[in-house]
Amino acid sequence: MKVLVIGGGAREHALCRALSLDPDVRELHCAPGNAGIAAVARLHAVDVLDGEAVAALAAGVGADLVVVGPEAPLFAGVADAVRARGIDCFGPGAEAARLEGSKAFAKDVMAEADVPTARAYVCTTPEQADAALDAFGPPYVVKDDGLAAGKGVVVTGDLAAARAHARACTAAGQVVIEEFLDGPEVSLFAVTDGESVVPLSPAQDFKRAYDGDAGPNTGGMGAYTPLPWADPKLVDEVVETVLQPTVDEMRRRGTPFSGLLYAGLALTSRGVRVVEFNARFGDPETQAVLARLRTPLAGLLRAAAQGRLAAFPPLVWSDDAAVTVVLAARDYPAKPRTGDVITGLAEAEAVSGDAYVLHAGTKLDDSGQVLSAGGRVLCVTAVGADLTAARDRAYEAIRRIGLDGAHYRGDIAARAAEAAAD
Structure with missing residues (x-):
């Protein structure tokens, strides 16, 4: 088959x-892609x-x-626009994507589906936000209702900082x-066609900029999978109590969710709770997850796009572990x-056939040099x-990559590796 991937980050490089x-x-094919993706697509x-422009490109290629x-x-x-052209598309429509696009909407879906999650208030004024902050007390969790590229959440013990973020959010909406x-947080992806749910390998990511979970939230500085410390029954439990009920509720509402449903989870002292949903x-x-997947990816994604997941064979995974470390530009995430040259x-x-760079x-500049063009510049994924x-x-x-002023965390998967070795 011919495949078109939309996007230009390390996630899309991993997909490509x-x-x-x-x-x-x-x-x-990939649009717009990046310097690394150009080597494979x-x-x-x-x-x-622009949905019509993307649909036209898909038809054109x-x-x-x-x-x-x-x-x-x-x-x-x-x-929606791609599917309107009669082309299979992996990804939810706009209405279903509100599971990520609006945290308030996601809370409503979870309430209707009886999905375990944090108690919350949806606020539209600073006064309402202040009252909610007082009701919960520290640590304060303040979430921008809309899309924020992974950086719309503030978790802090500083009431002034929490109020400031809440005011910025209410100025634009809610x-x-x-x-x-x-408790620890876990990411669990599931491929779904709107009815069936196929979970992938659970992973853990690292949101804070610096070692020891210090510094501001970022889009993510690294990840690893599998989770040797997690309960072997975790995935089945999350499918039963979180993923399948959510998919069923979305279908009941007439806006079936087809694509990748990402559940961000907290394994609390009271049990599994949903922190957030993402729609991709x-x-x-x-x-890290795709580094261990042995089932060919295109067939899995197309089966979801065509509503054929119920008959899809069980996924095959490598026994290896995978670790991803992100290299970020100077002053990221602020x-x-x-525009700096990347070497090495x-x-x-x-270093190894089991380690590779994802952009x-x-x-690329006019001479073919690779330049930095974002906050998270690239990452290295390795298996072992x-x-x-x-x-x-x-x-x-x-360590062999050169980028002036770049930084990366040195503790990705360190604690899990030490625990597994004991």
């Missing part, structure tokens, strides 16, 4: 890499928020399947104030510097027999 290894994919310049990576195009209705959920593959967890990419991939915010081996390969590779 996996699709390029699928023997059923004979032609791969033909790139196209298009406004990814003869795509049999369109895979929408980022959340903004989904919320803009790109998947804000969700939640109770704080204790998460970044950087996708990079005002990252761009070939040297990084020469996020990169571009266990988390320790995967970590060693990832960090050996990323």
